[in-house]
Amino acid sequence: MVDQSRSRLSHQELWLSWKEAGDPDARKSLIEHYLPLVEYVSSRMAATLPKNVTKDDLASHGVMGLIDAIEKFDYRRGLQFETYASWRIRGAIIDGLRQGDWVPRSVREKAKKMEDAYGVLEQQHLRSATDEEVCAYLNITEKEFQQMLQEVAVAAVCSLEDPIREEESETRLSLLIDDKALNPESKVHETFLKETLTQGIGRLTEKERTVVSLFYYEDLSLSEIAEVMSLSPSRISQLHSKAILRLRGALAKQKDHLLQNR
Template sequence: MTRLNHQEKAKEFDKWISWKQEGNKDAETELIMRFLPLVTKVANRLAIGLPATVDKEDLISFGRFGLLDALQKFDHTRGLQFETYAMWRIRGAMIDGLRENDWIPRTVRDKAKKIEEAYTRLEQEKLRTPTDAEVCEYLGMTEKELQQVLYDTSLAAMVSIDEAVGEEDEQKTARHSYIVDEMTPRPESVAEAKSLKEVLSKCIDKLPEKERLVVSLFYFEELTLSEIADVMNLSPSRISQLHSKAIFRLRSALTRWKSQLL
């Protein structure tokens, strides 16, 4: 979607007024069509590391419901950017759709939890990032088995980073949104958001080089799985594994940060 100029923004705002305040269904349809490409954009980004059994068309189908929900609940009078709000809602709808359709088996969730615990325990014991060999020894598996588990649990890792942080449903913000540079508009949340960003920033800096590059390219440069694979001259499955390991480490840091607040 292209960035709008001032005149185009004014026209778009008029459509919101026409629909929300005057009940113009044509204006509603125009807004739906205007923002429909966001669904495909989110689906393409969420597809990084997902198992081949997950059909992107299913993600798009789930995401359309998220877009409609975002359009209904968005308050156009607050002067906020709809795209940011909508992409969070669309992403949430896709994640909910995957959960409801049981795309993540219990065995996969259990493996993901064990890997996360391994990274957390080893980082606390060694006061540094553990190597793959150390994680394998801790879990009692070969490095090949670990890489397969990381690939199999990539969806679980993605879901974990999309879990919301907050109290009320309307105010929740997904953890991954703190990785990109977005501040919550509510004053009482600024301190928490700033603290969380600092924690994540330090954790990202400590990631192994390849994992740090994957996080940077995906969350900051907004490259897709295939694009990152091309840049790093690695296979998409390897990028998925690196992404999974990075997310486990970030999640571990978030867990420690959260425990310090209690």
Template structure:
């Protein structure tokens, strides 16, 4: 299938939004299916094996259609920029409805975040693996098993949501990209959060910082990052998980600032 050129894409959007043309809508959906497939390929490594690619694709398509319904073509932003977080959100929402994460895993996740936060406050720097293991009373083997157990979407993603006092939901990942589509009165707020996040990422250990950059900035999959860094996908997944928990631990102490 040939990707639509910008002029044809705009024409289809005009027909769909102005005239509610269902044929135009169907053509747009077909055009954006590869986008949904790409999103699925990025997150499937963090999803339990009982969910197939086709399962996630069907959830993502629901998110795509919802995004199309809500999209305002007059705002002048690319639909793909608008749609990707909503496709991901739809996939995660459907998975969460099945309540597949045991309470014991949620508890371990909170304990790991608390350990990173406590140690960083105490040491004034990012703790080493050995220091985290000691804080949790775990052996190295038990620690890496823990990283695998807590490797679930809501824990190991920058898609965390912050809710400012006005009630608007803000996706943390959006702060990495340009905020020119935000309302002017929110720009200072976004810039402040973006600055805090950037400084926190800069303090990550080198390999973890590189994984975050390649995954969120360059949009590579964990497998592709493994090829770049000459490490296994499992090792990249561990680095990604540690990076996110370091960020969560540090940002948890900054949350009052972020949402005030």
């Protein structure tokens, strides 16, 4: 428990005490103050994951992300800590899930097949591929397609958090975070990625764009989005999965293009 004199310190004073003087009590106060962020992020992520992944598991990883955020945050830049910490917490949770190998290899393989299908078809037609076209490309029935969507839904929540390239730690969503002093090569790479994402989002169906916007930009859970759109949670999950698979397919094609033109 934080003592009364410590609790009366402003956030700025706590950051100053921790960062400039290395006061461990100030660090503890900051961790305790921002713990609700861990609860918030872990609750949102738990709603999209299998039932065998508990919120407590997510929160334990998230706390490590919060501590890492407090260690690395530069309060002098004037950025909002809550935004920075939320990404760190989410990243720590996803790292923990990856280490636990919570997504079966067969599910990842199915997701990759669907991702490739969307990438090829939408490059050919320069528009959003229909379910029927994807089924024909994969040589599966519509029922099998719907089942695959349900299975890969558990992996889709982490898709945009995956590294842009396997040998790097930078993620697609990290492009939304303010970075300092990007070198020219990184700037060009970032521009290509943003253009590709913009084009990919433009090819999503209206419902898919709505789900992506509400989930990633309005911070609604899938169950909350289901209420807003008057659809079932399973239908929202499918729309989210298809949107992410389309975007991953577009990014994969862009990556191939960049490699070929090096």
